[in-house]
Amino acid sequence: MTSDPQPTPAEPTPAYKDRVYRSHAAIAGGVMLLAIGAWLGIDALIRGEGRTPWLALAGLLFAVPLVVAYTVRPAVYASEDRLRVRNPFRTIVLPWGAISGLRSGYSNEVFTQDGTKYQLWAIPVSLRGRKRAAQRHARQVASDDPSASLVRPGSAHENTRAPGDQAMDDLREISERREGAADAQGEPLARWAYEILGPSLAGAVVLAVLLATG
Structure with a gap:
């Protein structure tokens, strides 16, 4: 007589999903700029004559990644073990144990234990x-609210x-709550956003060549 297979235990549920902080005003502005750029660029590609379509294509290749980088891309993700900062041209992963402090002034910044400072582009100061x-x-x-x-x-x-x-x-x-946790330790990691830098640099080179040979 065979025994019934034992059910596989479910994986533990995380304490909470990543908290995401973004600037909705920047995203709205970026979407508007992208829409205007797409309208003007596509019009130039379709109706332009001579070198105009090539200039429009190079301009879009150069400008669109930069608009995305400064408006849509920035975000801050906070989980139980780390802070992930997505800035225009870099992504920085900071375990809570590697963070020495967060400062708000004319910009919002995070400091690591070795004194390195990173700006939080996704959390602007107003x-x-x-x-x-x-x-x-x-x-x-004034209303005598005790709280x-x-x-x-x-x-x-x-x-x-x-x-x-x-x-x-x-x-x-x-x-403050997680800085001493065993699973929140480690070294900061930073990665360049080549998906932004590559296309923009290529567009800048093509645009410079077209303008120089014009």
């Missing part, structure tokens, strides 16, 4: 947003912080 958040906080204080004197990430009154500052608060909380 001085106007900080001003509006300060005004909301002042109104709460307005202390705002914590995840609280009901976290909207008294600018979105970029709130995102940095979230990252600091994860960093």
Whole structure:
């Protein structure tokens, strides 16, 4: 008599999926620029005469990757064991144990234990947003709201912080909680975004050759 096969144990579910931080305003602006560029470029390719289609093609090859790099590409991914920063031309992977601090000033930055600094392009600083958040906080204080004197990430009154500052608060909380975890140790890794640099450089070379031989 054969025994029934034992069910395969399910893999453990991660604590949470990666938290993703991106600038929606930058993405919207990038999509608009890409749409305008595609409209003008395709029109030049179809209706252009002589060298115009080639110039349009080279211009698109040069400009489109740069627009994507500065608007659509930047993102910050935070998981239980690492922070992955996708900037315009590089992707940096930082285990929480390798991070010494996160700083907000005129830009948002992360520092490693050896003093290296990386800017978080996906979390821009908005001085106007900080001003509006300060005004909301002042109104709460004026209304005698007792919770307005202390705002914590995840609280009901976290909207008294600018979105970029709130995102940095979230990252600091994860960093402080996970910096000593065994699975959050390791060396920082950085990789150039050749998928952006390659096409843009090729477009720049072709464009320079066309203009020089014109």
